[in-house]
Amino acid sequence: MVAGQVDWTFYLVTDQRWLGGRTLWDSVEAAIRGGATVVQLREKEIPSRDYLDLARRVKAVTDRAEVPLIIDDRLDIALAVDADGVHVGPEDLPVAAVRRLLGPDRIVGASACTLEEALRFQDEGADYLGVGAVFPTATKGGTESVSLEQLRRIKAAVRIPVVGIGGITADNAPAVMETGVDGVAVVSAVMAQPDIGEAALRLSALLKKGAGR
């Protein structure tokens, strides 16, 4: 799937730490049934072989649902499983390098905290931006914060889709959508819930309302 075909509204980011005994692939499947429109597999500090095995299992789920799969950080894993794209943050490969290596037909996403970064990553070839942290978050420590007003300004300044990320829940998602962004990225608001499908369904309903659909 190319970037222009993606529905960015409900961007699920995985995190195995929240799952308890549930498998990642079952959790992703439940979230997609609940309405997730795009999935980012994010793993840190696991061996490449384990990342590959996880990516293959999650890819089977996203393929069945025809939802795009984006791999965090690891371009090699993305190529190995033929994922739709790669998302990079400040500690990952530079946006320009990922664009060059992936070619024009896969999705490149970048994390941005400031307007300057957002414009630079757009110039370097990013297809979309994850901007945050909009709210304090337990998932990532030490991330710079971005106010709703800054998020609105960044969205207005770039041509590419923007998703808000960081501490977004069903409670605050409508306020994030009101800034004009194309979607919200969530981790624990879905993955940490006892009923992942139910949590996804609830968030999805709010996002559709927020997007005026």
Place this chain on the structure above:
Amino acid sequence: MVAGQVDWTFYLVTDQRWLGGRTLWDSVEAAIRGGATVVQLREKEIPSRDYLDLARRVKAVTDRAEVPLIIDDRLDIALAVDADGVHVGPEDLPVAAVRRLLGPDRIVGASACTLEEALRFQDEGADYLGVGAVFPTATKGGTESVSLEQLRRIKAAVRIPVVGIGGITADNAPAVMETGVDGVAVVSAVMAQPDIGEAALRLSALLKKGAGR
């Protein structure tokens, strides 16, 4: 550089833990001046951006010396710096996947502990094998051991070059070369020495003697 052009005799594997205050790139340069014929950059558990930055600096050194640079594990880093190849162990991407993604013109190396693995990785497209641990080693914990006799049998059974690895020093390198292998891979025997260039020079002299040159 393609695999057929590589001199496998003195295969240096990096390890920043041994360097004290010295930089990795200066250490690699000294080892090459001392006679290292191929370099593998091996880093674990560092962010992708840091691995990339290190790889770029080491690539500048190996390019100047016209010595091939192989990246451990990370195919994405190898592609980003245009390295000569990728080396994979049991926790990394599978040999067949790396061969498919790198194409025929880059080097694919694999770690093997048994004859069965050696033959399988050869079939899957490996250009050379690192076989060991020949001697106990402080660099990698828990690696299976391979006797000199097993090393000799593996070398005799495969068509591709074999380097012995694991606990190899100037003292035991001649015995390893006598098994008929194409070279030895060393980490601390060079990188942990107070004078890296001198240690490399000494090992290089022994290896040339062992190879009958």
